[in-house]
Structure formats: C-alpha cells, structure tokens
Amino acid sequence: MAAATLSPADTEKINNLxxxxxxxSQISENEKNGFINLVARSLSGExxxxxxxxxxxPTDEVVVPYDSVAPCPEDSSEIKKLLDKLAVLKxxxxxxxxxxxxGPKSVIEVRDGLTFLDLIVKQIENLNSKYGSNVPLLLMNSFNTHDxxxxxxxxxxxxxxxxxTFNQSQYPRLVVDDYLPLPSKxxxxxxxxxxxxHGDVFPSLLNSGKLDxxxxxxxEYIFVANSDNLGAIVDLKILNHLIQKKNEYCMEVTPKTLADVKGGTLISYEGRVQxxxxxxxxxxxxxxxxSIEKFKIFNTNNLWVNLNAIKRLVEADALKMEIIPNPKEVDGVKVLQLETAAGAAIRFFDKAIGINVPRSRxxxxxxxxxxxxxxxDLYTLQDGSVIRNKARTNPANxxxxxxxxxxxxxxxLSRFKSIPSIVELDCLKVAGDVWFGAGVTLKGKVSIVAKAGVKLEIPNGAVLANKVFLFH
Known part of the structure; x- marks a missing residue:
C-alpha cells in the first residue's frame, strides 16, 4: 500500500499545525510527532x-479452532516457565x-463488593501464588483516569x-474548520x-519505557484486554501455543451472534490476515x-502480542493502522478525533493468527x-474469575x-432488593418505573411494561414465566 502524497493545500495545513x-507545553515531543503523523496520514487519504x-x-491455520490448540503442560514447573514469559495489560x-x-470504569463494583480491578488483581495473584511466577499487571490509563x-x-x-501504570498518548482535538489544535485556541x-x-498501546508501551x-x-508476550471484559483471563493453552508456533500476534475471536453484527472480523486478504x-x-x-453466515466470528479485543515484535515495528514506524475519524462537538465547535484500534495492527506482525475461543472469554x-x-445466579466467583452456572443449559446468555x-x-442497584434468578431466562424487557422485590425468579420470555406515571413493584418471591405484564 503506497503512501499517498499531500496536496499543496494539505502540506500548508500540516505546516500550520x-x-x-x-x-x-502539556505534551511530550513523542506525542507531538505521533499526532502530526496521524493527521498527515489521514489527509493523504491513505x-x-x-x-x-x-x-x-480464513482457513483453520489462520483462525485456529480452540479445540485444536494443544493442551498446556501439566507440570507446574513448566507452567511457571510459561508464565514467567508473560505480562498482562488492561x-x-x-x-x-x-x-x-x-472515575475509571474499572472501579465499578461488579460482584460481591469487588470491582473489575479487584477481580483482575485476584486472578493474577492466584496464578503467581499457585505457580511461584511473577506475572506483572500493567494498566494503560488515559489522562482522564491516571490520577x-x-x-x-x-x-x-x-x-x-x-x-x-503508564499513560497512553494525549492528543489535541482538531478543529474541523481550520485543522488547528483546539488547545491552541x-x-x-x-x-x-x-x-x-487503544491502537496507541504499542507506541505508548515503548515511549513509557515499560516495553524495555x-x-x-x-x-516475551503481553496479553492485552479491555478492563471491563470479565472473560479475559490468562489462558495457558493459548500462551503455550504462541510460544511453540512463534506467532507474533494472536487475536481471540468468538462466534458471532445477532448482538455482535457490528463487531470487526478477521479475513484473509492478499496473503495476510487482517x-x-x-x-x-x-x-x-x-x-x-x-450476516452471521459469511462472517461467522468477531474480534473480542483479547490480544496476545510478542514484545520484541512490538519494539521492532514501533521503532520502524511500521504500525500504520487504519485511522478511525471520531467527530465531536465542544461548546459548539466541530472537532475531530483521529483514533486507531489495536486489533487493526494484526496485519503487520509475522505469523499472526486468530484463535476461535469459547464465548465465555x-x-x-x-x-x-x-x-x-x-x-x-448465572455466574459464581472463583479466584477472581467469573464462572458460568452449569445449570444453564442454553449456551447463549x-x-x-x-x-x-x-x-x-x-x-x-436501588431498583432490585436482590438480583433475580435468571438461569432459565431467555429474554427480559423492562420499561417504566419498575421495582423488584427480593428473591424474584424470571423464566422464559418476560416483558414488564409500566405506563407513564405508574409505579410497579414486583413482590418478593414472585415467579414470572413467559409473560407480558402491561400496567396502565
């Protein structure tokens, strides 16, 4: 893909910028250069x-079925060797x-008084104590969540x-009218x-000194995932596979349902996975x-990446991921945010693969x-991991x-005296001023609609099964 050249008008825009x-003065030289590069790439129409x-x-060699990934060694000293090559980044x-x-989303309480971050720390603590390993946790913050x-x-x-902890880059919003940074006004x-x-994770790892x-x-490897994905726990089978096969990058994908039709998917294109x-x-x-027929999988944003490969590609300025323009408005001024996504980097790494993982991840x-x-009651907590209730026969939530x-x-939280039992629930729709008592059970298809001005209280211990409740 050849880089397009800038028109004289765009060159002038870049020079002014x-x-x-x-x-x-608020940002570093690295951030200034990264930002200018991103804007220039976007103007060049590349x-x-x-x-x-x-x-x-993609074939099964490119998107590997989870079941065909070799089991991980059972010997705990071998597992320790694997884990000592790993860092986790949220x-x-x-x-x-x-x-x-x-504040940061990761401090919302998820279950039993524990936040996302508490659960992540528990999971890694558990691995480190069980195997005597030293898996570090890195948190990539933004200027919004840092303090x-x-x-x-x-x-x-x-x-x-x-x-x-380290911060990802801080870029100025671009004013659409004249392509100048909003802070300079x-x-x-x-x-x-x-x-x-989050495509910025790669340069930020290097710039912060954390990569070296x-x-x-x-x-050798870093497992990158969203802090709000409770299924993204360390998977030794995947780590072992990547080390054995020398894959520099792995994206976990999972079968697409109707709820995920907008999610990115993996394709083979001109001999590379992207x-x-x-x-x-x-x-x-x-x-x-x-459609779920042609593109059957989507990106979970659980990514496993080789650290040496990140260093090589960032230093060569080779990670030119697709630019996502995100238009916003600040006090009536139209501005543009140019962003990149970490998953789009897959095509720049050698021996990159997807692994088609169970939906539980x-x-x-x-x-x-x-x-x-x-x-x-659909889930229980075990060592910081959220485990699905075996009593639920339907694989979909x-x-x-x-x-x-x-x-x-x-x-x-105030509208539920306790969270209802939903092991046998297919779907639930709640509209209006509805309050749930304690010990409520929901089964099958349940729809509860309270019309405007009506306060509806579901009594303690109620069992609602396959019903539409309309309250006028």
Missing part, C-alpha cells in the same frame, strides 16, 4: 479500501460515565503482584484533548458483513443490563433490555 502544536472480491475466509483509559459513574488509578492501586501494594482544559484509541523494562525481565471493521465495508456490502460489561447478568430508569448503576 506543526507550528501550533510546537507551542503546546485509507485502506478493501477490494471486496479479494476477501477470503486497557484502563475509559470512564464509567455511560453507566452514571465518575484516580494511582490512588486506587495503592490498596494492592501488599499483594504478590507488580502493578505498573485557549481550550486548555480536558475538553481540548483526547486519548487516540519488560524485555529486560525476560518477558481485521475488517464495519467502517471499511462499502455501503453495498454492509448487510453481507453483518467474552463477557464485557458495557451497560447495567450486562451487570444484571454477572451479578445474577439471556437478552436483557432495561429502560432508561436503570441506566445509572446507582438507580439500577
């Missing part, structure tokens, strides 16, 4: 257009604002796990800046992209409806739709 960015006819379905830049919380996270990790200082508060997506420090400790996102799909093929909590699932009254975590 360079001089404006040079005056921003966007990767996928030729639909060239897309091929993407911790997001705030809990969509769920009505302040809070530093305070929060204090409570783990006596645990047997090294916790490192007096917007110097947080509104003037943005974190440029991990390499000097003999670490991520295909909905934004790259020509309009006339969007329905085909969303993808359990994200994006909304209170997901919180209902993980706080219910219930589809849950809660009205806006349940959107904030505090409102959600």
């Amino acid at each position: 360079k001089s404006a960015v040079a005056g921003l 966007a990767q257009h996928v030729e639909w006819s060239k897309i091929q379905t 993407l911790n830049g997001g705030l809990g604002t969509t769920m009505g919380c302040t 809070d996270t530093l305070k929060i990790v204090e409570k783990y200082k006596n645990s047997n796990i090294e916790i490192h 007096g917007k110097t508060g947080k509104d003037g800046w943005y974190p440029p997506g 420090s991990l390499l000097s400790q003999g670490k 991520l295909l996102e909905i934004a790259q799909v020509p309009d006339e093929h969007v329905n085909e992209f969303k 993808f359990l994200p909590v994006k909304a209170t409806s997901d919180l209902l699932l993980v706080q219910s 219930p589809a849950i739709e809660l009205g806006p009254e349940f959107k904030k975590v505090s409102d959600f």
Whole structure:
C-alpha cells in the first residue's frame, strides 16, 4: 500500500499545525510527532479500501479452532516457565460515565463488593501464588483516569503482584474548520484533548519505557484486554501455543451472534490476515458483513502480542493502522478525533493468527443490563474469575433490555432488593418505573411494561414465566 502524497493545500495545513502544536507545553515531543503523523496520514487519504472480491475466509491455520490448540503442560514447573514469559495489560483509559459513574470504569463494583480491578488483581495473584511466577499487571490509563488509578492501586501494594501504570498518548482535538489544535485556541482544559484509541498501546508501551523494562525481565508476550471484559483471563493453552508456533500476534475471536453484527472480523486478504471493521465495508456490502453466515466470528479485543515484535515495528514506524475519524462537538465547535484500534495492527506482525475461543472469554460489561447478568445466579466467583452456572443449559446468555430508569448503576442497584434468578431466562424487557422485590425468579420470555406515571413493584418471591405484564 503506497503512501499517498499531500496536496499543496494539505502540506500548508500540516505546516500550520506543526507550528501550533510546537507551542503546546502539556505534551511530550513523542506525542507531538505521533499526532502530526496521524493527521498527515489521514489527509493523504491513505485509507485502506478493501477490494471486496479479494476477501477470503480464513482457513483453520489462520483462525485456529480452540479445540485444536494443544493442551498446556501439566507440570507446574513448566507452567511457571510459561508464565514467567508473560505480562498482562488492561486497557484502563475509559470512564464509567455511560453507566452514571465518575472515575475509571474499572472501579465499578461488579460482584460481591469487588470491582473489575479487584477481580483482575485476584486472578493474577492466584496464578503467581499457585505457580511461584511473577506475572506483572500493567494498566494503560488515559489522562482522564491516571490520577484516580494511582490512588486506587495503592490498596494492592501488599499483594504478590507488580502493578505498573503508564499513560497512553494525549492528543489535541482538531478543529474541523481550520485543522488547528483546539488547545491552541485557549481550550486548555480536558475538553481540548483526547486519548487516540487503544491502537496507541504499542507506541505508548515503548515511549513509557515499560516495553524495555519488560524485555529486560525476560518477558516475551503481553496479553492485552479491555478492563471491563470479565472473560479475559490468562489462558495457558493459548500462551503455550504462541510460544511453540512463534506467532507474533494472536487475536481471540468468538462466534458471532445477532448482538455482535457490528463487531470487526478477521479475513484473509492478499496473503495476510487482517481485521475488517464495519467502517471499511462499502455501503453495498454492509448487510453481507453483518450476516452471521459469511462472517461467522468477531474480534473480542483479547490480544496476545510478542514484545520484541512490538519494539521492532514501533521503532520502524511500521504500525500504520487504519485511522478511525471520531467527530465531536465542544461548546459548539466541530472537532475531530483521529483514533486507531489495536486489533487493526494484526496485519503487520509475522505469523499472526486468530484463535476461535469459547464465548465465555467474552463477557464485557458495557451497560447495567450486562451487570444484571454477572451479578445474577448465572455466574459464581472463583479466584477472581467469573464462572458460568452449569445449570444453564442454553449456551447463549439471556437478552436483557432495561429502560432508561436503570441506566445509572446507582438507580439500577436501588431498583432490585436482590438480583433475580435468571438461569432459565431467555429474554427480559423492562420499561417504566419498575421495582423488584427480593428473591424474584424470571423464566422464559418476560416483558414488564409500566405506563407513564405508574409505579410497579414486583413482590418478593414472585415467579414470572413467559409473560407480558402491561400496567396502565
């Protein structure tokens, strides 16, 4: 893919941007250069257009079925050797604002009074004590979550796990009208800046010094996952496979359901494996992209990456991931955030593969409806891992739709005296001013709708099965 050249008008834009960015004292030289490069790439129109006819379905060599991954050694000294090559990185830049919380999303309580971060620390502590290994945990924060996270990790200082935090890049938002940075126009508060997506994890690992420090400790692989994916626990089978086969990059994918039709998928393209996102799909093929028949898997954003390969590619400035433009508005000013995604880096690594993992490795909590699932009797906690109840025969989780009254975590919690039993639930829809008593059981398909102005209380111990409840 040849780099496109800039028109004279765009060259002038970049020169003006360079001089404006040079005056921003809040960010480092690395951040300034990274930002200018990203803007120049986006102006050059180097966007990767996928030729639909060239897309091929990946073979089992490229997207390996989980069942065909060799079992991991059983000897605990061999397991320790594996774990000593591993570091775990959680993407911790997001705030809990969509769920009505302040501060990092990772400190929302998920279950039994434990937060996402508590569970992650417990999982790794458990591995380290069981095998005598030293798996460190890295948290990549954004400028939004940095200060809070530093305070929060204090409570783990006596645990047997090294916790490192570092910040991803901070880039200025671009004013659409004149392509100048918003902070150079007096917007110097947080509104003037943005974190440029999790594709930034690779340069930020190097720029922060964390990458060299991990390499000097003999670490070879890093397992990267979203901090809100409760299914993303260390998998020794996958780690062992990558070390044996010398795969530099592995993306965990899982079978697509109707809820995941917009998720990125893996394709074989011109002899390499790459991520295909909905934004790259020509309009006339969007329905085909969303179909479960042709594209059967989607990206969980659980990624395993070789540390030496990251160093080689970042130093060579070779990770030119597709740019995702994210338009926003700040105080009536139209601005642009240019972002990249870590999954899109797959095509730059040697021997990159996908592994088609069980759905249990993808359990994200994006909304209170997901919180209902993980706080219910559908799951139990074991060593910090969320384990699914064997009594549930249906492999899919219930589809849950809660009205806006349940959107904030505090409102959600106050509306349930206890979380209902949902082991036999297929789908639930709740709309209006609904309150749940203790010990409620939901089975089959349940819809509860309270009309405006009606307060509906479901009594303690009620069993609702396959019913539509309409309250006028």
